[in-house]
Amino acid sequence: MLTFALRNSLWLLVYLFFISAPLFVLLLGSLPPARDFWTELSIALGYSGLAIMGLQFGLIARFRWVTKPWGEDIIYHFHRRISLIALGLVVAHPLILFVVRPELLALLNFVEAPWRARLAAISTYSLIALIVMALWRVKLRLSYEFWHLTHIILAVVAVAAGLLHMAAWGFYLNDPLKRALWCGLTLFWLSLLLYVRLVKPLFMLRRPYRVTRVKAERGDTTTLVMKPEGHTGFRFTPGQFGWLTLWNGPFKITGHPFSFSSSAEVKDGRVEMSVRNLGDFTAKISQVAAGQRVYLDGPYGAFTIGHPADMHVLIAGGIGITPMMSIVRTLADRGDKRPVVLIYGGGDWDSLTFREELEALRARLDLTLVYVLARPHDSWTGEKGFINAGILRRHLPPPFDMHEYFICGPNVMMDAVENALSGMGVPMVKYHTERYNFA
Ligand SMILES: Cc1cc2nc3c(=O)[nH]c(=O)nc-3n(C[C@H](O)[C@H](O)[C@H](O)COP(=O)(O)OP(=O)(O)OC[C@H]3O[C@@H](n4cnc5c(N)ncnc54)[C@H](O)[C@@H]3O)c2cc1C
Incomplete structure (x- = not known):
């Protein structure tokens, strides 16, 4: 501290x-x-x-x-x-x-x-x-x-x-x-x-990447799998992000930031970004063809894991799941069995990106999954509405200030979770945030 x-x-x-x-x-x-x-x-x-x-x-x-x-x-x-x-x-x-x-x-x-x-x-x-x-x-x-x-x-x-x-x-x-x-x-x-x-x-021009695969995911999301071309790429720590430039060369004024969703343990320089269709640039991602040349600037960001002894609480809203995927995939590849609780808020059951893979990862990790649905189906028995202090208290063991919290999602959700954590006596140094809106 x-x-x-x-x-x-x-x-x-x-x-x-x-x-x-x-x-x-x-x-x-x-x-x-x-x-x-x-x-x-x-x-x-x-x-x-x-x-x-x-x-x-x-x-x-x-x-x-x-x-x-x-x-x-x-x-x-x-x-x-x-x-x-x-x-x-x-x-x-x-x-x-x-x-x-x-x-x-x-x-x-x-x-x-x-x-x-x-x-x-x-x-x-x-x-x-x-x-x-x-x-x-x-x-x-x-x-x-x-x-x-x-x-x-x-x-x-x-x-x-x-x-x-x-x-x-x-x-x-x-x-x-x-x-x-x-x-x-x-x-x-x-x-x-x-x-x-x-x-x-x-x-960046001298270190291009090539899209090797385009995967459609749940929740109007597309994953681009990219491999370095003629160089070894860069290493990142799970939770970090990079700036992606597509179609135009790296001199284009506006690059778009996306978290890496793949495991940081992948050794051949391959990186994945999972992009939700939210605007004019992201709407075109699903049309990207394999073989497309792209440019990446990275890695950036301080939203990364550490402190192996502490329990990690990952709180994701919507597409804020991408850095969490990188974190859990990396922990699984490292055989790291620290306790992890992932509280994942989304619209409905069908739009929860990576749902099946998260279930499968339970077998390789000490992972507890808590889904919070804003629009649950009739037979849903899990948490409903938005992530709040009540949900956090129900699923996390006290003392709450002993865990490391990672929060990523829409601004309203992040503000609500930060307020809830502060009300639960969690000091600011124990939670880490990644805001997808720099505004
Ligand atoms: C650190 C970080 C990591 C992110 N990771 C992911 C991710 O893993 N997956 C994902 O789907 N989205 C992610 N985003 C959000 C993503 O960058 C925006 O949704 C995307 O750039 C919107 O572009 P658009 O042209 O499709 O939408 P627009 O309708 O043009 O923009 C929607 C909003 O996104 C923001 N935005 C747009 N372009 C940029 C830009 N070039 N740089 C910064 N902000 C911009 C603006 O606030 C804008 O109002 C991340 C954002 C940040 C800051």
């Missing part, structure tokens, strides 16, 4: 250093003549907002050493929240200036304002558009692919225009050393984007 807290605090300190150091560097060396407090504060807020915005490229650059301690879903959540703070800082910068120096309001006239002010407007409006589209993407009926592309473009414009505005305004950046630092920093942020969009895809 202590190492967990220590590690997370260290990462936070590193993050704080990266966003605050560029600001404090401005105070080194010779300083321009001091101005009033509010002007200086507003400038500091602007610089801080830009530093936070720039570092966002690092958060989503899929560096394993950045995401591993937390898990991708937490990092994306942080990315979204922190961008609201960046927006607050960036907007506060001109607002304070307009209050203390009302004559600057004239700069709002985009046509007549000098370029150094226009650049500030371009940066701020891009950031506002970016945040509005991210917060209300679904309400605005924007497709994920369109939103993703415009998100990247707006982010680059906001950061580049922000830096150009600072450089053109001068003052602190009149010092060549400080100007070089901020330009270098911006280039570094943009190079992180190039890494994800160019370097990584080039690497």
Whole structure:
């Protein structure tokens, strides 16, 4: 528990250093003549907002050493929240200036304002558009692919225009050393984007996969079995996921994340992903032909098993069963007999993906299966409705805080289970989550 807290605090300190150091560097060396407090504060807020915005490229650059301690879903959540703070800082910068120096309001006239002010407007409006589209993407009926592309473009414009505005305004950046630092920093942020969009895809291009089998599963789900072509592939730990690119090459802007559903003990590099038909991309998966070339980027995620002594409680809702399948298949292949309880919520009996294989796995594992059906048939005698504290208490032996919990499913289910566990006295360090919706 202590190492967990220590590690997370260290990462936070590193993050704080990266966003605050560029600001404090401005105070080194010779300083321009001091101005009033509010002007200086507003400038500091602007610089801080830009530093936070720039570092966002690092958060989503899929560096394993950045995401591993937390898990991708937490990092994306942080990315979204922190961008609201960046927006607050960036907007506060001109607002304070307009209050203390009302004559600057004239700069709002985009046509007549000098370029150094226009650049500030371009940066701020891009950031506002970016945040509005991210917060209300679904309400605005924007497709994920369109939103993703415009998100990247707006982010680059906001950061580049922000830096150009600072450089053109001068003052602190009149010092060549400080100007070089901020330009270098911006280039570094943009190079992180190039890494994800160019370097990584080039690497993936040299390490393609081939679909060897397409399996129809219960619950409108299709499993793709993929083998590395001309390379040995990668090893993953059960519960992790990868980004799949189909049909277009690896340079396609939007890849789709899917958990590996196969055993991590498979030695020939083969990986399986089981995909439920939930939208335009996933609807086409069942039409994939064997022999299709695909690209995989992975493995990612911190949703993995450990602590062999503890009982493992796997709580899955719907297609959230895929990482659990990888976990139980791997345990079976390892001959690992730790007690496992799988609580599996789904619509009806016929749509429970992997139902038959789970029953068969009982013979190879110390596995207890609890199905929870939202729409049970008349003769169903098992659990009904949605997974809740009552069901957990009925099927798990106390003390509840001695087990390791793994939860994956729709957001509403995950929120309900997390609340239930907290009510049962299970500390957060004992449960692990994988959210299929980064939003
Ligand atoms: C870590 C992780 C693991 C996942 N594992 C599985 C799995 O094993 N099996 C499975 O069936 N599904 C899994 N999903 C969900 C799957 O990625 C989405 O259902 C799929 O990308 C939807 O694409 P679509 O175009 O068919 O649907 P759309 O209708 O375009 O999207 C539906 C929703 O899915 C999300 N989404 C869409 N595209 C992406 C994308 N490229 N990246 C991130 N989110 C996106 C958005 O929130 C969107 O609103 C996983 C998601 C995550 C984040």
